[in-house]
Amino acid sequence: MKVPESVLTEKRDTPMETMRSFERYNLLLNGQVVRTPIALSAMAGIVDADYALSRSSHVGVAFLGGYSIDKPTMEASRVLEAGGRREFIFDDPVEELSSQVSRMDGSGLVCGLNLRGSSPESFTGIASQVGDQVIYEIDAHCRQEPMIAARAGEYLLTHTDLLAEEIRALKKADVCVSVKIRAGISPDDRRLARKIWHSGADIIHVDLMDYDYQKVRQIRNSCPLVLIANNSMNTFDRVRDMFAHGADLVSLARRADERTLAGLDAAIARYTDEHGWYNSPKQLCRGGDVRALTFCCMPVKNCPLIPMLEKVGLSREEYMRFKEKAVAGTPLEPGAQTCFGSLAWCCKDSSPCMFRDMTLVQVGLSRQEYMRLKKQLADKIVQHLFSLHADPDTC
Ligand SMILES: Cc1cc2nc3c(=O)[nH]c(=O)nc-3n(C[C@H](O)[C@H](O)[C@H](O)COP(=O)(O)O)c2cc1C
Numbered sequence: 001m002k003v004p005e006s007v008l009t010e011k012r013d014t015p016m017e018t019m020r021s022f023e024r025y026n027l028l029l030n031g032q033v034v035r036t037p038i039a040l041s042a043m044a045g046i047v048d049a050d051y052a053l054s055r056s057s058h059v060g061v062a063f064l065g066g067y068s069i070d071k072p073t074m075e076a077s078r079v080l081e082a083g084g085r086r087e088f089i090f091d092d093p094v095e096e097l098s099s100q101v102s103r104m105d106g107s108g109l110v111c112g113l114n115l116r117g118s119s120p121e122s123f124t125g126i127a128s129q130v131g132d133q134v135i136y137e138i139d140a141h142c143r144q145e146p147m148i149a150a151r152a153g154e155y156l157l158t159h160t161d162l163l164a165e166e167i168r169a170l171k172k173a174d175v176c177v178s179v180k181i182r183a184g185i186s187p188d189d190r191r192l193a194r195k196i197w198h199s200g201a202d203i204i205h206v207d208l209m210d211y212d213y214q215k216v217r218q219i220r221n222s223c224p225l226v227l228i229a230n231n232s233m234n235t236f237d238r239v240r241d242m243f244a245h246g247a248d249l250v251s252l253a254r255r256a257d258e259r260t261l262a263g264l265d266a267a268i269a270r271y272t273d274e275h276g277w278y279n280s281p282k283q284l285c286r287g288g289d290v291r292a293l294t295f296c297c298m299p300v301k302n303c304p305l306i307p308m309l310e311k312v313g314l315s316r317e318e319y320m321r322f323k324e325k326a327v328a329g330t331p332l333e334p335g336a337q338t339c340f341g342s343l344a345w346c347c348k349d350s351s352p353c354m355f356r357d358m359t360l361v362q363v364g365l366s367r368q369e370y371m372r373l374k375k376q377l378a379d380k381i382v383q384h385l386f387s388l389h390a391d392p393d394t395c
């Protein structure tokens with residue numbers, strides 16, 4: 001795997017550190033290497049550049065804000081502040097946001113701005129002046145009445161045409177776009193995710209509320225966007241559950257203290273160094289998401305693979321041909337001693353198997369390398385399925 005030249009010249013971690021992060025997580029956002037798949041989630045009146053910088057050792061991404069960026073939302077912020085909530089209040093959003101963004105320069109963090117706006121022009125007005133070095137996160141999450149009345153926040157989850165227009169406008173401005181949603185507000189989160197994807201967004205950032213990993217899997221199976229899971233991601237067990245069902249990153253707000261972040265960062269790094277693929281899915285028959293097809297056997301028995309193939313509109317022959325072609329010429333091609341004659345069909349590293357392990361020794365692959373190759377195969381599968389506009393959701 002080659003690190004893109006551009007990321008080595010950035011003013012951030014040393015090139016060696018950047019290379020190490022890229023090799024470990026293989027995660028780029030807005031063209032920048034993500035140091036660790038942990039993000040700071042926005043909290044209005046609290047998460048600014050100073051707050052993010054004081055936690056920069058153990059996070060990879062920081063969504064600053066939320067910031068209200070036009071007259072209706074700034075007025076809403078004033079009403080909220082008068083009611084006792086903390087808000088960022090300023091007269092000139094461009095000046096304030098530019099200043100916050102420049103403070104993040106050289107921090108090694110990928111920076112995002114969580115913004116509340118009431119029209120596409122409000123977002124593009126900011127993007128055209130603040131520039132493309134940050135991710136623009138549309139706040140479709142805030143449930144405070146004055147913000148909803150200003151056609152921002154959660155309003156967008158029930159007025160998705162406006163949300164789609166805002167995404168499209170930002171993408172026209174050629175910037176990286178994230179959408180922060182709250183699960184369970186839209187009548188159908190699968191349709192919402194697909195609409196966000198088809199409108200051109202890059203990232204979907206979901207506050208799971210009372211939902212668990214099943215919601216993550218549902219969204220993962222609905223769109224190929226980078227997926228950030230949020231809400232109470234305070235223990236490694238919970239984080240691993242999210243990763244195993246489709247999350248690319250997790251984010252924290254209320255418990256984003258040094259101790260929690262450092263513990264998660266270390267545990268994720270340890271797991272990755274041991275297993276090679278930090279967010280590997282569970283096997284399909286154990287409830288894994290669409291990426292789990294990378295571990296699936298040939299379709300020879302009655303098991304969850306069959307309904308999954310039907311869902312995604314792939315015949316058994318097409319599925320077999322696709323996997324065979326995808327591994328041709330790679331170290332996953334051989335495997336005469338394995339069940340189906342190739343490592344392409346072999347199980348996850350956590351399933352004990354002496355035949356697979358013997359083959360790995362023969363072809364000179366470590367278990368970590370095996371899992372990294374399985375990830376590459378999963379990426380190809382996901383890309384192919386979503387290029388067919390399939391909906392592999394089985395929940
Ligand atoms: C005081 C406070 C302010 C918040 N402000 C915002 C905001 O402006 N924009 C936003 O998208 N989410 C906002 N959130 C939601 C958080 O980003 C996050 O989604 C939520 O707190 C759940 O994550 P947690 O369990 O890690 O706290 C806020 C949360 C809190 C507690």
Ligand code: SF4
Pocket residue numbers: 283284285286295296297298299303304305
């Ligand atoms: S093909 Fe194999 S791994 Fe996939 S669901 Fe069936 S039994 Fe499980």
Ligand code: SF4
Pocket residue numbers: 297337338339340345346347348352353354355356
């Ligand atoms: S050889 Fe082992 S790892 Fe490969 S498919 Fe058979 S049981 Fe799974």
